[in-house]
Amino acid sequence: MELTKERLLFVDSCVSTHRSRTRQLCDAWIRRFRKEHPGAVTDIAVAEPGVVQPMDRESILLRNELIQQRDWEAPMFDLARQFRRADYILVGAPYWDCSFPSVLKIYIENIVVSDLTFRETEQGYEGLCPCRELTYITTAGGPVGEMDLGYDYIRGVGRMLGIRNFREYRAEGLDIRGADVDGIMAETLEKINHG
Template sequence: MEKLLFIDACISTHASRTKRLCTTYIDQFLKKNPEVTLETVVLRKGKVEPLTKERIIERDKYVERKDWNHPMFDFAKQFQEADYIVVGTPYWDLSFASILKVYVENIMVADLTFKATNTGFVGLCEGKSLVYITTAGGFIGDKNFGYDYMCGVADMFGIPETELIKAEALDIEGFDAEKIMEKAIEEVKQRF
């Protein structure tokens, strides 16, 4: 059975507009693909932790033996096995919420999600596509470094397709945030 993995980095101090777009996309995807199961990872402190010197040393010992049974590899194994990935995160500081970078550090595992060769990286993930969903208070323009970064991650992991879904200018005076969101939601629905 195929799996859709939702990486929820929809950090917000209010009702998350990013989460709203993600929910629309996931609902439409599952309606069109009822045989696909959904797995969700909510990225929060305590659930995913940054790598420290001590954790890297410990991790390297397991990587050397290719022993993926330690819980520190659970996220990487889950990501590696997913057929479809949806990443949801607000546009922050020209990229994304820092917890997403911490998550990527945890899934970037040599010989599990990618392999280094003398000609470059070879992806070991089963993913067919990665959809990156974001919302921004202002205009993103050509400074979408979060999406660019996740495209690089997808390429390194062997995921052939990436797609960006965004709603922007949500906090600019004179712009109607709800109309912008409704338009973005309608565009998501039309993809299916």
């Protein structure tokens, strides 16, 4: 196979108090991706406190000033620049409270930057990110059903930033009494391994 210069960004928000099942699925997806895209560079953004900071009044004012100056090399924009240069993006996040952990929302606050990852036009938002596909992986203790608000939100933000292709893998019902956890995980892994 021909080597590529493609970039994968793994947004790791697999918050867990045990061995993360979401992370297990993400690791399987990354293994398949690397086989299909030999030579691709993998960047990782770990969405956790200390790495991402919530926007407050002071940081918003600083961001606005840096945007006006078009100072895109400012450290505040490191995550946004990393996101913008990705050809493929994988977001891993457990299903919490109908969506995902709050630290992922904080990460998103840090990458949605006017004139860097999107611009405002008379017709609405124009995305500036050339990502070919964003994949979202989640696991849930209970049933998700139609309440997959995390994936809906990620697709909405992704479209705003210029992404048009999305895919989701989820394993749900993992903590229901009597659930065949190994079977549920194996079924989801099978879907991941066969794209």
